[in-house]
Amino acid sequence: MELLRIENLNKRYYNKTALSDVNLSIEKGKIYGLLGPNGSGKTTLMKVIAGLHKQTSGNVLVDGEPLSHKSKALISYMPTENYIYGDYKVKHVIRFYKDMYEDFQEDTALKILNGIKVDTEFRVSKLSSGLTGKLKVALALSRNAEFYMLDEPLNGVDVLSRDVIMDLIMKSYNENKTMIISTHLVSEIEKILDSVIFLKDGVIELQGDAEELRLSKGMSVEGLYKEVFRNA
Numbered sequence: 001m002e003l004l005r006i007e008n009l010n011k012r013y014y015n016k017t018a019l020s021d022v023n024l025s026i027e028k029g030k031i032y033g034l035l036g037p038n039g040s041g042k043t044t045l046m047k048v049i050a051g052l053h054k055q056t057s058g059n060v061l062v063d064g065e066p067l068s069h070k071s072k073a074l075i076s077y078m079p080t081e082n083y084i085y086g087d088y089k090v091k092h093v094i095r096f097y098k099d100m101y102e103d104f105q106e107d108t109a110l111k112i113l114n115g116i117k118v119d120t121e122f123r124v125s126k127l128s129s130g131l132t133g134k135l136k137v138a139l140a141l142s143r144n145a146e147f148y149m150l151d152e153p154l155n156g157v158d159v160l161s162r163d164v165i166m167d168l169i170m171k172s173y174n175e176n177k178t179m180i181i182s183t184h185l186v187s188e189i190e191k192i193l194d195s196v197i198f199l200k201d202g203v204i205e206l207q208g209d210a211e212e213l214r215l216s217k218g219m220s221v222e223g224l225y226k227e228v229f230r231n232a
């Protein structure tokens with residue numbers, strides 16, 4: 001069943017075209033990889049879907065309806081930038097999320113943070129970049145949302161932390177949840193993706209089922225990515 005439909009979406013910042021005639025259908029219960037190099041438009045696309053940027057033209061429909069307060073509440077969006085106030089202790093961030101989001105599950109957050117050894121008495125500014133990355137993902141996944149968008153969750157964290165983050169994503173996923181994960185670290189993320197979207201200079205270059213693409217093209221998604229973006 002379709003959760004999100006994007007029709008003829010264009011986004012321009014002044015004279016820069018960030019997204020050009022994007023058409024997409026996102027089905028419920030799947031994990032999508034939004035893959036592309038720096039500047040390809042991944043963050044812009046997520047911000048438009050999250051309702052944080054207004055498109056220049058085109059339609060974004062969630063459950064068949066244009067973006068609204070109601071549809072935005074279904075989406076748990078993790079921005080790529082470090083948005084958490086550094087002077088807060090982790091426990092204050094949790095309180096903030098609890099106040100901010102009706103679907104935030106404090107017990108889940110505390111369990112995840114305990115499991116990944118993030119002390120809630122710690123100040124956010126004192127966390128390593130690996131722990132900050134894990135905290136951001138843990139907060140986004142602790143919302144009982146229908147639709148998760150994680151923008152570059154593997155960026156700036158070491159290889160071991162990447163494994164922990166992927167494990168968190170897989171443990172919180174179930175067939176009632178839909179996820180879009182953006183990254184340029186394709187080899188790491190490939191194994192958890194059902195479907196892939198290649199974005200190049202604001203244009204969807206390729207999209208499809210990850211397994212079907214591997215079979216039809218005779219290579220991994222990473223191999224395909226390198227082929228498509230080699231001259232980007």
Ligand SMILES: Nc1ncnc2c1ncn2[C@@H]1O[C@H](COP(=O)(O)OP(=O)(O)OP(=O)(O)O)[C@@H](O)[C@H]1O
Pocket residue numbers: 013014016017018036037038039040041042043044045080
């Ligand atoms: N606020 C803005 N004003 C002007 N141009 C912008 C703005 N935000 C993004 N852009 C431009 O739009 C294009 C797409 O940027 P975007 O951040 O969406 O790409 P991205 O794939 O997420 O890249 P990255 O991985 O570097 O975050 C880039 O050329 C970028 O410079």
